[in-house]
Amino acid sequence: MFAVPLFAHHGTEISYDRSKAKTLKGTVTDFRYANPHPIVFFDVTEADGKVAHWVGEIAPTPFTLQQNGWGKNRTLETFKKGTIINITVGPSRAGTPAGVVMKITDEKGTPLLSALGGDEGGGRGGRGGRGAAEE
Amino acid sequence: MRNHVLRSLVLVVGLSVLVSMTFAQGKVQTNWGGQAEGPQPAKLPPTNPNEKFDPHDFSGLWRPTGGRMMTDWKDVPPRTPEGEQLFQSRLVGRPGPQKKAVEPAKGNDPIMTCNPKGFPRLLFYTGGQAQFYHVPGQILQEFQSQGATRHIWTDGRDLPKNPDGRWLGYSVGRWEGDTLVVDTVGFDDRAWLDQWGNVYSSEMKFQERWRRKDRDTLEVTYRLEDPKYYTKPWVSGVHLWRRQAGEIREELCAPMDELFFNANVRDPAAGINAK
Numbered sequence: 025m026f027a028v029p030l031f032a033h034h035g036t037e038i039s040y041d042r043s044k045a046k047t048l049k050g051t052v053t054d055f056r057y058a059n060p061h062p063i064v065f066f067d068v069t070e071a072d073g074k075v076a077h078w079v080g081e082i083a084p085t086p087f088t089l090q091q092n093g094w095g096k097n098r099t100l101e102t103f104k105k106g107t108i109i110n111i112t113v114g115p116s117r118a119g120t121p122a123g124v125v126m127k128i129t130d131e132k133g134t135p136l137l138s139a140l141g142g143d144e145g146g147g148r149g150g151r152g153g154r155g156a157a158e159e
Numbered sequence: 160m161r162n163h164v165l166r167s168l169v170l171v172v173g174l175s176v177l178v179s180m181t182f183a184q185g186k187v188q189t190n191w192g193g194q195a196e197g198p199q200p201a202k203l204p205p206t207n208p209n210e211k212f213d214p215h216d217f218s219g220l221w222r223p224t225g226g227r228m229m230t231d232w233k234d235v236p237p238r239t240p241e242g243e244q245l246f247q248s249r250l251v252g253r254p255g256p257q258k259k260a261v262e263p264a265k266g267n268d269p270i271m272t273c274n275p276k277g278f279p280r281l282l283f284y285t286g287g288q289a290q291f292y293h294v295p296g297q298i299l300q301e302f303q304s305q306g307a308t309r310h311i312w313t314d315g316r317d318l319p320k321n322p323d324g325r326w327l328g329y330s331v332g333r334w335e336g337d338t339l340v341v342d343t344v345g346f347d348d349r350a351w352l353d354q355w356g357n358v359y360s361s362e363m364k365f366q367e368r369w370r371r372k373d374r375d376t377l378e379v380t381y382r383l384e385d386p387k388y389y390t391k392p393w394v395s396g397v398h399l400w401r402r403q404a405g406e407i408r409e410e411l412c413a414p415m416d417e418l419f420f421n422a423n424v425r426d427p428a429a430g431i432n433a434k
Contacts, residue, residue: 038252039262039428058416063424081424085286087303087408118262118430 036083040124042114047127049110050078055103057086057096064103064125066111080113080125082137094137102136103128109136203375203404212374214337217298220407221377221400222288230283230353232256234395242358242388249356258355262429264421268351271421273412276305277350278327278343279365279381289400290407298332298339306411311341318344324361326350339369360387375402 050066062082067075082089089099103109108131113123128137232255238246247258250267254260263271270276276284287304296314301307311332322329322345329345343365352359359365363385370378377400383393426432 038254038260039264039425056419059410059412060417060420061424063420079424079427081428087410090408116428116430118428120427120430122424122428
């Protein structure tokens, strides 16, 4: 398990509401490891049997993920198509199937990406260390 | 200065040879965007305040440290009516005391479509790091963000009298004792000063004062003069950059990635073209 500090692109907290976090069981359909932020695409089967196509914004940039041990190969291998995940997102305020990813565990509940919560930067400086990203 | 130049050249050549040899031996695994991933670099040893360093040598990898943003709201001088009008026209994704935020998909920050951050925004990007080099007649600042390289001319030339607008401006540096004073003119005013949409005009005069406090710390202050948009100069406090272990990485903004992100994440998150 690796906790990855969040370096959110500006505006993340405007688009999403972490206070209404929800955890979904999903199947990864694609993972895009690229700037400005990685994206996990996953399907969620709802109670009525319909499949919702979700998109999750990974707030740390590829650079930050890599610094924390999540290089491209490892990430794409972990989240390859068909992988079952439990994913906690702050859903979009627009009510669309989009969210900022706060935590992902595997099917058994073993944490994978976590500590993706909280908006850093925020306009008043960071927490030191690596420094908070501006944007 | 000649020693710095020689040292930098030796360093660059030496690194090139080392990298070539390493790749030739097939020891580097390229598994992160085509770059070597490998083990995490060793951390720098703790700074010894008594350790000698050359205050005129800024070469190395540096990263702005936390503590505060370089553009702090309390520093912003009053804007002229023209400056205020431009500032208010900029729709930003992060709230500040002087402006409400919109979803990024509804903002108009030029970098959201991979336009250049420009200088000095690159300087204010606290998430970035930069490699500094001394080469004959210049100091180069290679910013990781957007892969931009800034040239600071140190060969004694004057600033251009009627400069063309450039995304990074035109910079001339000189030493005042152990302080590197850099004056920059000739800006492209389509770039934003920072993520809040703070403004500058093509007529801005921007001065930085850089000083190496110890082996691992660079401090910089700046002064922004732009009577077109501000009624008095904007003078900052001290900001620190910390020397880093490791390597500068590729962080180009690829429009194909940014536009994909806009279409698949930013827009649906804002309820635009949601599937």
